[in-house]
Amino acid sequence: MKDNEFRKGRIVRIHGLDSVVRSDGEDIVCSFRGVMKKEKRKLTNLGAVGDYVTFSMTEGEKGVIEDIEERRNALERRRVDKGTKRFTPHKQVIAANVDQLVIVASLREPPLKLYQVDRLLVAASMSKLHPVIFLNKVDLAESQEEIDWVFEVYANANCTITSGSAQNGDTAGLLELMRDKTSVISGPSGAGKSTLINNLGVLSQRTGDVNTKTRYGSHTTTNVSLLELPSGGCVIDTPGIREFDAWHATPKNIGSHYPEFAEIAQGCRFRDCLHIEEPDCRVKDALEAGEIHPNRYRTYQILVTDLGGISKEF
Ligand SMILES: Nc1nc2c(ncn2[C@@H]2O[C@H](COP(=O)(O)OP(=O)(O)OP(=O)(O)O)[C@@H](O)[C@H]2O)c(=O)[nH]1
Ligand SMILES: [Mg+2]
Ligand SMILES: [Zn+2]
DSSP, rough: OOOTTTEEEEEHHHHHHEEEETTTEEEEEEEEOHHOOOOTSSSSSSSSSEEEEEEEEEEEGOEEEEOOOOOOOOOEEEEEEEOOOOOOOEEEEESSSEEEEEEEETTTTOOHHHHHHHHHHEEEEEEEEEEEEEEOGGGGGOOOOHHHHHHHHHHTOOEEEEEETTTTBBBBHHHHTTSSSSEEEOOTSSSSSSHHHHHTTTOOOHHHHHHOOSOOOGGGGGOEEEEOTTTOOOOEHHHHTTTOOOOOOHHHHHGGOOOOHHTTGGGSSSTTTTTSSSSSOOOHHHHHHTTTTTHHHHHHHHEEEEHHHHHTOO
């Protein structure tokens, strides 16, 4: 290959100002062209994990990123102020070009808390990501009904739900849903995210390859990012993504991220009905008629209170 030839790849890790780009199964450390840095200086970060880029090789087996393809979507988070530990208005892109959010929830130990799942469903909807719920630890179930019940709760929630056990390697259903997609994984603490990632059979990060060519090889394990699945598809996994949350939700827009409510809510007397105490509320009518699952309505109430509290921090 000629030195000045352009190549295509995808950013799999970020190290300060440099990015590791995977291209034809090879990991290449790249910096950004000076002109790009200037153009994009106003953005919070230049490249993000998941970005598709065009680059050229320079001497010393390093690359230079010439262009970033327009992002299909971008997952953002707010920076937390180190002093006050509060959210700041500054956003940071943590991953680009993501297809779906896999929400890992445990059936037991810790017990399933629906509002934690639903909060992530709202977050997925706000980021235009398809949500997949992985109901984990079904090996701990005492009855099939216990599992079926969760599937019923989410029957009309516009998400895909599958169950299994990360620990026992019972993940075939989930792997099938992840095939050829770029997924991010989130879920409450203890639900089994790390166990799942360790058991998905992700291909090694080729740190050996990187080591021989770059000076970053030994640091890669602490900065895990884009992992390839042997069955096709990949997982973007960084601590930042595990904190993925509906931080930009407000009490007024949460309802629009509950697919069961959205259409019905058009009929409420007040356009900005919160479906809590207002008269002539079609959502509450539907709840009483058994058309909306009571547990979904319950988590909605909790989130209106919780997320309302978060947005007041500003
Ligand atoms: N019985 C059972 N235990 C599991 C399963 N998956 C994970 N665990 C256990 O659950 C505990 C928590 O799993 P982790 O993978 O550490 O959970 P996590 O979601 O990464 O938690 P955080 O890192 O705190 O967010 C560990 O003790 C796992 O061994 C499962 O399918 N069945
Ligand atoms: Mg973990
Ligand atoms: Zn209403």
